[in-house]
Amino acid sequence: MKILCSKKWLARLVFLSVFILLGNYCYGKQEQPEWVQNYGTKTPSLGSGYIIGFGMRALDGAKEEALADAKTQATGDLSRKVQVSVQTTVTSEVNETEETISSSFNSVSHTISNLELKGISFKIASEDEMIYALAYLDRDKAVAQYREKAKQTLERIRTIHNQASDFEQKGNTSEAIEQYVRLYPLYKSYYEQYAIANTLSGSESKAFDELTFETGGDDSNSLVNPRQLVAQENEVRKKIKKLTQKPVGSLSDALEVLVNQLKMQQVEIANNQVRNFRYQESDFSSEFGSYVGQSLQRKILSAFQNSKSSSKTITQGYYWDLGEEIEMSVTVNTEQGQRVAGAEVRLPKSGVPEKLELKPQNHEQALKTKEALSEGAIVDGGINVEVMSDKGSNGSSIVLNDGEDINFYFRVNQPSFLRLTYILANGMKVMLWDSYYIGTDRVNKVVAFPHTFEAAPPLGVERLIVTAYSKQPPKQNIVRKTINGQVYKVIPDEVSEMVAQTRGLKVKGDKMMRVGMDDLSITTISK
Incomplete structure (x- = not known):
């Protein structure tokens, strides 16, 4: 039997078929979890006891x-x-404290670059051409990790300090110096671990306030407040200077002392x-800082030229102007951030070359x-942005x-609009770019800024x-000024006002705009 259909009925059949197909497609396509929809800013299934990190990558x-x-x-976003x-907590506390404490705690706010966080778990989701990852870590477990690290470091400090004291009392000067020098990186590691544990605990206490925890009745496991340990650290400095009995009169002498102390640690x-x-307590350098870094590089290459290790290490130095003296401190870290050595020396200011x-x-x-x-750093604004x-x-x-x-590069963990602000040496704040968009195809990739910059006076x-925004950035107050024939978009607001405006952003509908911020310092000097 042959069934004939009218055109009207055929049209109805076609419409019904399309409707069913669309219905099946919509029903079959799963709705993404809330943490994907809001880029990790809301995770109701986890609660508030977790530290969260978000990442995404195109399936290319x-x-x-x-x-x-x-x-x-x-994981990087979480870290x-x-x-x-x-860093925010420590920097604020360092700025409030006395000089001796300040120089001891300073490196903590700058060296926390490679955290060893164990026990991180993940949630994964994907769609068409994108894959998403949510990293989460139990805050209490992270605190416990760093408390344990601090306890182990403190025990090493006690053991080595006792050994050094024994050698000193027996008149074994060289052995005593070697043991005392080994304490330099351990003090810094302890301050760092203590500060991380205290900050992660979520309390209102400062980084170096008393840290309390269950000791199981064994008082020997108690952590010592870093403020108390600084007194011992200062005493160790004096002992090394006394036992060494080598005068430091020039910058060259000071660098030799630093190198010799590193060699004593057999790294x-x-x-x-x-x-x-x-x-x-800054993130910038100077003519002196640049010269010392280059000079120490040459001395280390010469002193360790027979080293058989191929592992890369990074040496970071700091210096403080103490009036009549310059204090210099270095730490040697592996690429993974493990501190392996340290050294310190004080140089009479008269020993600094006048040209520097x-x-x-x-x-x-x-x-x-x-x-x-x-002070206005965005701890968790929803976007992770890096500038390099x-x-x-x-x-x-x-x-x-x-x-x-110099050329600049950026990386973000989600689609973002970037606003670039440059602060010149004379204090002028210039908007370089109002809204530079990085789409999904360039997420988590290093993106080059399409302009090259040249160092020029004022130096x-x-x-x-x-500053990265999840939507078009809000309007910025600017004033156009012509300088040397070129028009600049100058921002009249103070830096603190700019930061405050960023932290308080909301978009229509009472939905938080996701934001992130990073900065990079550049010191320009004469040739």
Whole structure:
């Protein structure tokens, strides 16, 4: 039997078929979990007792590779939240304390770059051409990890200090010095571990306030407040100076002392990079800091030329102007962030070559800018943004000679609009780019800014501030000024006001706009 259909009935059949197909498609496509929809800013299934990190990656290659990359980025986002939280707390506390405490605690706010966080779990989701990862870590477990690390470090400090004291009492000077020098990196490790545990505990206490925990009745396991340990550290400095009995009159003498102390710790330093020394509690350097970094690099290469290790190490130095003396301190870290050695020395200011400026010309203004950024740091704004350059990244203490070029690069963990603000050495704040978009195809990839910059007077500390927004950035108050024939978009607001505006952003509908911020300091000096 042959069934004939009218055109009207046939049209109804076609419509019904399409409707069923669409219905099946919509029904079959699963709705993404809430943490994907809001890029990890809301995780109701986990509660508030977890530290969260978010990552995503386009499926433009092997799925396994994309998944691994998304998990790596999520872990990095989680770690960065911890870093910013600790750095903000420590920086604020260092700024309030006396000089001796300040120099001891200073490195904590700058060296927390590679956290060893164990027990991180993941949630995974995917769709069409994108894969997502949510990293989460139980806050209490993280606190317990760092309390245990601090306990182990403190025990090593006690053991080595007792050994050094025994050698000193028996007149074994060289052995005593070697043991005392081994304490330098351990003190810094302990301050760092203690500060992380205290900050992660979620209490209102400061980084170096009393840290209480269950000791199981064994008082020997109690943690010592770092403020108390600083007294011992200062005493160790005096003992090393007394036992060494080698006068330090010049910068060359001071560098020799640093190298000899590193050699005493029997570490393998072959493939080593010495960064420019940082000025006090800052992230920037100077003519002196650059010169010392380069000079120490040459001395370390010479002293450790027979080292058989191929592992890369990074040496970061700091210096403090104490009036009549300059205190210099270095730490040697592996690429993974493990501190393996340290050294300290004090140099009479008369031993500093006259041609070297100890401080950048605008150091006071630069310190205030960094303080404003640190106090207003966005711990968890929902976006992880990184700024780097072809001369180094955050932590490299970049120094450029007058006329030297630099290129900037960015990386974000989700689609973002970037606003670029540059603070010149004279304090002027210039908007370089109002809304530079990075789409899903470039998420978690290093993106080059399409302009090259050149160091030029006025010289001093300059800073690039990159703010990432999940939507078009809000309107910024600017004033157009013509300088040397070129029009600049100058921001009249203070840095603290800019940061405050960013932290308080909301978009229509009472839905929080996701934001992130990173900055990079550059010190420009004369050739």
